[in-house]
Amino acid sequence: MNLALSDEQVFLREAARGALSRFKTLEAAREALDGNESALPDMWPAACEAGWPGLLIDEAHGGAGLDAFDAMLVLGECGRVLAGISLLGHLPASAILNDSSNAASLLEPLASGERRAAYLPVSPPTDVDERWSVDPRHGAARPAAPTASASGEGASATVSGELAFVPDAPGADLLVGVAILDGKPVGVAIEADAQGVSVEATTRYDSTRSLGHVSLKDAPATVLDASTDSLAAAWHLAQSLIAAESLGSVETALEVSVEYAKERHTFGRAIGSYQAVKHSLTEVLRQLENGRSLLYYAGWARHGSPAEFPLAAGAARSVAGRALDHAARTMISVHGGIGATWEHDAPLYFRRAQLSRRLLGGTAAATDRVAGQLIAQADAA
Amino acid sequence: MNLALSDEQVFLREAARGALSRFKTLEAAREALDGNESALPDMWPAACEAGWPGLLIDEAHGGAGLDAFDAMLVLGECGRVLAGISLLGHLPASAILNDSSNAASLLEPLASGERRAAYLPVSPPTDVDERWSVDPRHGAARPAAPTASASGEGASATVSGELAFVPDAPGADLLVGVAILDGKPVGVAIEADAQGVSVEATTRYDSTRSLGHVSLKDAPATVLDASTDSLAAAWHLAQSLIAAESLGSVETALEVSVEYAKERHTFGRAIGSYQAVKHSLTEVLRQLENGRSLLYYAGWARHGSPAEFPLAAGAARSVAGRALDHAARTMISVHGGIGATWEHDAPLYFRRAQLSRRLLGGTAAATDRVAGQLIAQADAA
Amino acid sequence: MDLDDTPEQAAYRADVRTWLEAHSSEAPVLQGPGAIEDEDEIIAARRVWQGKLAEGGLAGVVWPKEYGGQSRGPIEQVICNQEIARAKVPSILDAIGVGMLGPTIIAHGDEDQKGRYLGPMLHGDEVWCQLFSEPAAGSDLAAVQTRARLQEDGSWRLTGQKVWTTNAQFASYGLLLARTDADVPKHKGMTMFIVPMDAPGVTVRGLRQISGEAEFNEVFFDDLVVDAGAVVGGVGNGWGTALTTLMYERVTIGLGGEGLGYNSTRFAGAIAQDAHARRDPEIRHQLGEISSDLLAVKFTGYRTLTALQKGQIPGPEAGLAKVTIVNGAIKAGDLIADVQGPDALAQDSEWAYMISFLPGLKSAGGTEEILRNTIGERVLGLPPEPRLDKGIPFSELRSKEGAAA
């Protein structure tokens, strides 16, 4: 048993921190909120230089052949500085393709980052909803997954459906997700510039997060031969990645808040000496540590115990999502009034928390899946 | 506008406190938990002497002709000392009878306390469940209300059904509730010693609370002509009363905890000077004050604005139930380890909290009803 | 116990309603078709409207008649507010002046001050702002550092910075808490001043909040000179004067829960629109809890009002209503946005605005932690925190903190 980072993983993390530190991500986020979206740096070249696009692609296809936990380490660093890098969309897409034996030609340009993919998030069934479903554009009810029709020859099909708030869809070259073909889920890869594909770029509240509403109308697709388990695992991988990213943001929120609590005085004492502040920050630490432990679980389970991966990834997201909500609000409140002003960094982390909790099914769906998985385990026992 | 106690109400409350102070209710509760149930005092004679059984019965029928808020004041005093008095069962029953024009002969002995009634709690429909339903004996699903069949002559019928965990049912002379007759709810009054009636006495965790599983098998009943609104109002009245009782317990829990927090020292300071303790006790006060305000609302609404009574009573119960949960746990934790020992009073309030939150639909059903009422209001607006 | 008007109150309500029916066409339109959009025009129109309300007796209801008020009680004030809301016309522009600062001047000001300032304040001719909070004196108001130095000619020279100042951008005057003696313990060396906001040496800068809007201002004082007549309540008595203002602030909060628009009806309405969410037990559970708490605050307001009407002064526990409202609204915002999804966070969403506004409101006027301290000590009688700043001259305190940091 060994739940610690390897030397290579420590190096990967430090390198990521270094690479990201070259960008003024927080300043850019604030400027973009003020309408100057061109202030947001294009970080994809840096990602390519670091080899992140190919993290989860086999070496045979030009990737690094690493695993989910390594990707989580990079996402954590992105979360620390709110880097708007397109890995949350790209990596789960690359994982589906990597699990497909008929996608070899697609993989190499994705591994190098020459082309960028976006994952079309489709949530696998639960114990109470047997459908594959997508995030709704409006309201709380989840629509069904896109549908595919075989279009004659070989592995090609046409796909129709709507996917709302797809992370990193704008500007992606390839869209990879799940569609229902003859009542069964299949992996599909769709060129973003193909006929019948439209991507409406949008942002919501957090300027660092690029989102797109993807509309597919008989869009030509390659049907992938990835297993159903692999298609489901992509969803759980996305949950793990957003969990890791969120915990990175929690780290920064905690560090900045602790520093301020040491320096700021009121009634003649540093505010960090008051139990209300101290216990609130300790609570952030508690949730952060719990989240970190679950990242290890998810990282191990993806290949070490695939049957547990939905549980592990759901639990990681559930804890991390709540941790970020609490940390972002604590960051504001520890800073007193100034923490709620435009020029402060705390609102940027708050905006991240507010949006993240409602993407990719939301923190709530991840929490529900934990319950569902455990209930299914109990039934099986 | 005047949301304050009248002189008469202050007197009623003080008199109740005085009358109840003659009993060693907490000591008796502890002894009963140890198996000596005979230690529990029979407080009904004191209730009769004070005129409480007739609180909600018209003066014409020998009652005091007072309203729900006055009854809540008495229940609050009972809650302060965990008095096991049978008003929670008796008063809603008396209210249904008082609203019936064909129950005059039943009222007088109930008003004097010569006979005691118990309310068979049947929850009226909500926006998402159109049935009248009862608390389950086991599990979470709510069974349907008892059913009645007209038995020929006049206002008589036979009633069949099961009601679990009915407060104050053991030893009651008359059972009053709701049954479904030809698909419609009707009020029914059933002699407890009639054929087909069985009451299985039970207690759960809180020795001061007498409960009974009532089984009706073609039990002969008088069909009351109380309106459907009156039958529903009895449920909401019961919610208000258990809310008031709970807040009385919160008062004691807060007072005892505050005193201890002033006296007990640790690390050279009174523990009440620490923010963690101080803020926790302030939170008890906040919830208590919110609950008190909602008792006024419920007390006013029952006759001042009957359409709001379900909302007001549900909100009062929701806030009061959560307040008691928090106050009882705070009472234990402020006292440190000693608060969790057998000889301390805190566990008695904790036991009360644990059971109360699961009786009469539970705090959760009251909270759900608040949502349902507001959603219905929104639809109507 | 009842919620209905007495005959006298009903008669007053009828009078107010009659006046409003006669004059509501003169009120500025701020929402919907034909609404004024320009910020300056809105302010100008609301000034005029406040003047009309004052003439009609609908502003300063509780002010003494000699200062232009109606000498009526708090219930009549609430009735007046209710009728103004019912008529869907704007309320007075300068709620801070008329609600908190005017009463402070009535309590502590001298006759010259009352004669000069109260009339224009009541009629909206001169809007006021409250200059108490500072960057280093938020929760700990007695730590103000804005310095007022007595000049040889008896005038005062003021230098310092205030923050979280509402309405400063168009205010004529401000009530300012300054340190006049740094060599005595901090509660003792302060004095309250009336300061002109258009004088040289006063700079107002909008302070943008999370939403991007400048809901508050920073105000900088750079050698502003005021004469001896600007002192309210006597030199060195600033803390006592400030407490009066804070008491009126609590009254305003105690009665105003519904006024902020954070109420169960609004939130339930949003949930009711979603056919799926309104039947979801988890959503309903949260809605039910939030709504119960907010309903409680409404009736706590009526209890406060009853107490006020009987001449009782609300204690710090009235601040618990603010805790309930702010935390309830925060939960409601999260719930509604969870139901609606990211669209609730769109630029023009009322919910995005609320979600952005609440974190600042939570800290405004002293943090929740300080409020809970105060209530724990004053209401429950719990012992105070050990105070390291007690009895220490303010000047020494500052250097001590610097050393500790």
Place this chain on the structure above:
Amino acid sequence: MDLDDTPEQAAYRADVRTWLEAHSSEAPVLQGPGAIEDEDEIIAARRVWQGKLAEGGLAGVVWPKEYGGQSRGPIEQVICNQEIARAKVPSILDAIGVGMLGPTIIAHGDEDQKGRYLGPMLHGDEVWCQLFSEPAAGSDLAAVQTRARLQEDGSWRLTGQKVWTTNAQFASYGLLLARTDADVPKHKGMTMFIVPMDAPGVTVRGLRQISGEAEFNEVFFDDLVVDAGAVVGGVGNGWGTALTTLMYERVTIGLGGEGLGYNSTRFAGAIAQDAHARRDPEIRHQLGEISSDLLAVKFTGYRTLTALQKGQIPGPEAGLAKVTIVNGAIKAGDLIADVQGPDALAQDSEWAYMISFLPGLKSAGGTEEILRNTIGERVLGLPPEPRLDKGIPFSELRSKEGAAA
């Protein structure tokens, strides 16, 4: 990063399993058919069984070989625990002695003490108890008042009261923290003693908890006399010695989350039994949150173990695991009882027992508040609370508190 055994660990596991397969028939039966019911017989049987485990090398796995242990690492200890649980045989009786007090004696005791006490402790011949907490020194352990006075003949005379003592009713010895000098600041005037529990002057009284069962004891010392050889770690060094015990306590907690039986599998199993509740979004939401937190603790345990194996000592943050476990289990108890209704509160319900037990567990070993203070200060580096008791002789402190009360 992986969760599997190394080849060496796998070999060790196989050895342990082989031993257990050979000897499990000798283990006492404590549950199910044929279970021993008499409390004294259970203790006697478990003593014997501990002796067998010790002979087989399955007790004191991390103890040095010279004291009868295996000189192995913490992972082997956990492997051993896992295999004992898998074999469904009882674990050692004296987990407190072997896990915390023995290691303290190994670290601070003299050779005589090690030679005399460690063997019988490991084999279950002499059970030990920890005598630190007092009625007035729960969270603030350094406030112990049990007084040890040096006699002219070099012996010590002990008087005072201890509480929350597990196993005192059948313990042979206790490790007791006493005040030996009240005229120095409180952390400095304490000394650790080994005391015989069967001597005159020692009275053990069961302390009933919420459930009615006496899960802890009070222990009274009335002029108990011990000789100079009873001092562990030197006179006046009691606080440092106690910190060692507390560190081992944290290690035990850090590794023991699952051992308490508060885990997601058990709680989800209870919910899964109710066809209605298992589909209710509100119930599922709560179950999901509670379970995620408890799963986290399981993997935090593995992280702690990894750190221990590398020779790192767990810091106070390991205590956060206790916070998560206790609060998670409290929420789980409330959830399950809400689903099952009042029957979950029946006398013989496992849930009623858990619901009753947890409030005491929450306070045991220092309140959550003290733990959060410690972690905030030692882990996050936040400044301490102002301490009014620092540097003040213990005797003065007591009278100050009396005056303040």
